[in-house]
Amino acid sequence: MELKIIAEAGVNHNGNVNLAKKLIDIAKKGGADYIKFQSFKAENIVTKKVQLLKYQRSKIKNNSQYELLKKLELSEKNFKKIINYCKIRKIKFLSTPFDLESLSFLIKSGIKTIKIGSGEINNFPLLKKISKTAKEVFLSTGMSNIKEIKYAIKILTKFNLSKKNIIVLHCTTNYPTQLKDVNMLALKDIKEKIRVKVGYSDHTLGNEASIAAVALGATLIEKHITLNKKMNGPDHKSSIESKDFYDFVKLVRNAKKLLGIKKKQPTLSEIKLKKIIRRSIVAKTDIKKGTVFTEKNVICKRPEGGIPPNNWKKVIGKKSKRDFKTDSFISLK
Numbered sequence: 001m002e003l004k005i006i007a008e009a010g011v012n013h014n015g016n017v018n019l020a021k022k023l024i025d026i027a028k029k030g031g032a033d034y035i036k037f038q039s040f041k042a043e044n045i046v047t048k049k050v051q052l053l054k055y056q057r058s059k060i061k062n063n064s065q066y067e068l069l070k071k072l073e074l075s076e077k078n079f080k081k082i083i084n085y086c087k088i089r090k091i092k093f094l095s096t097p098f099d100l101e102s103l104s105f106l107i108k109s110g111i112k113t114i115k116i117g118s119g120e121i122n123n124f125p126l127l128k129k130i131s132k133t134a135k136e137v138f139l140s141t142g143m144s145n146i147k148e149i150k151y152a153i154k155i156l157t158k159f160n161l162s163k164k165n166i167i168v169l170h171c172t173t174n175y176p177t178q179l180k181d182v183n184m185l186a187l188k189d190i191k192e193k194i195r196v197k198v199g200y201s202d203h204t205l206g207n208e209a210s211i212a213a214v215a216l217g218a219t220l221i222e223k224h225i226t227l228n229k230k231m232n233g234p235d236h237k238s239s240i241e242s243k244d245f246y247d248f249v250k251l252v253r254n255a256k257k258l259l260g261i262k263k264k265q266p267t268l269s270e271i272k273l274k275k276i277i278r279r280s281i282v283a284k285t286d287i288k289k290g291t292v293f294t295e296k297n298v299i300c301k302r303p304e305g306g307i308p309p310n311n312w313k314k315v316i317g318k319k320s321k322r323d324f325k326t327d328s329f330i331s332l333k
Contacts, residue, residue: 001197003214003256005249006094006115006138006222007032008201010235011072019227020074020082026225026242028091031249035086036094036115036222039079039106042069044099068234076105083109094138100129107133116152118142118173118201127155136165138220140201142173146193153194163196167220170213171201175238179204184212191217203238207251214255221252280306281315283324291320298330306330 007027013020020037027035048066074082079095086093096115097103103126106114112135120126121144130137137156141149149168157163170187171177182204191198199220200213210221224239240248266274284299291297293315300309306329307315318332 001219003218003253004033004199004220005031005252006034006036006220007245008036008222008224008239010036010038010224010239012224012226012231012233012235012239013037013072013074014231014233015072015074017074017078017081020078021085022227023225024082024085024089024091026227026245028089030225030242030246031253032091032245034092034094036096037074037079037082038098038117039095039102040069040073040098041101042066042073044101045069072233079105080109083111097126100125103129103133112136113138116140118144118171121148121152124155127152128158131156131159131161134161137161138167138169138199138222140169140171140222141190142171142201146189149190149194153196167197167199168194169199169201169220169222170218171222172203175203175235176205177203177209179206179208182209182212184209184216187213187216187218205238205240207248210248210252211255214252215259223248274304276303278302278304279309280304281309281312281330282306283326283328283330286326287320287324289320289322293318293320293330301327307332 007030009020009023013023024035046065046069048064050065083093093111094113094115095106095111096117097106098117098120114130114134115138116130118140121139121141139152153163153166156166168190170190172181172183174181187198187200190196197219198217199222200210200218201222202210203224210223213221223245224235225245226236226239226241229236229239229241279300279302281298282301283297285297287297295316298315315330315332321333324330
């Protein structure tokens with residue numbers, strides 16, 4: 001299955017449409033299939049007294065998650081501009097809705113592929129509406145277990161959405177994620193126990209985790225991008241800049257190429273080399289008709305084309321039926 005890559009812009013636009021367009025440019029130039037944002041109304045997703053998480057703190061003073069999210073919120077008008085720019089740049093727009101109002105906007109805008117954030121895996125009203133309206137879903141599973149993932153899929157497939165159109169993304173909800181917390185074998189656990197297509201949402205600072213995910217069967221990889229890691233905002237430090245993203249995409253796509261066809265057989269290039277590198281049983285010295293073949297007068301040498309060395313026992317002890325010159329292929333005829 002073809003590998004797809006999501007460039008996660010998230011809220012790294014800092015509420016600015018022009019910055020969002022620059023992130024789209026990075027994603028397109030880097031070779032991503034999707035550029036993903038986050039759609040939300042701050043008043044619909046968090047109470048005003050919820051404190052900031054450690055990774056959300058920045059130089060911009062915010063007393064609560066609500067204040068932070070309000071500053072990062074994009075209006076529907078601005079999202080329409082972003083969606084239109086994605087069409088111009090010919091890259092697929094994707095967004096994670098965090099409330100029913102934002103989901104409705106995405107559906108009305110013709111967005112049929114929906115990304116579900118890890119925090120919404122048990123959000124019954126949201127999952128139910130996605131089941132009725134989406135054609136494809138990418139489900140992140142940070143902070144969850146197999147039972148919770150099964151629950152989400154049960155709700156998502158209750159109405160119009162088919163399980164074959166769901167990709168479950170393993171991830172660790174920590175920004176940035178330390179390698180010791182990646183637990184990549186969980187991806188294999190998800191694939192085997194839920195029997196669904198899998199992917200990986202990469203919150204690490206390096207490339208190793210995504211390469212390992214591809215090796216374990218991931219068909220979708222997500223990576224956070226930013227214009228500058230030093231910018232103010234909650235996610236910039238755990239994102240990668242343009243040059244690193246370009247390298248990341250190349251490495252991940254190369255990892256996919258390395259996997260091949262899941263069948264041990266020679267490649268076309270190997271078949272050509274095989275004719276030269278494999279050996280045949282040849283005359284070690286000049287051999288006269290009627291001479292018995294022994295280890296003293298026959299040897300295995302390149303190239304392929306004569307009797308192969310695995311038929312050695314069939315040759316040794318037989319009498320030569322004709323003369324052979326040194327290095328000529330031995331024949332029993």
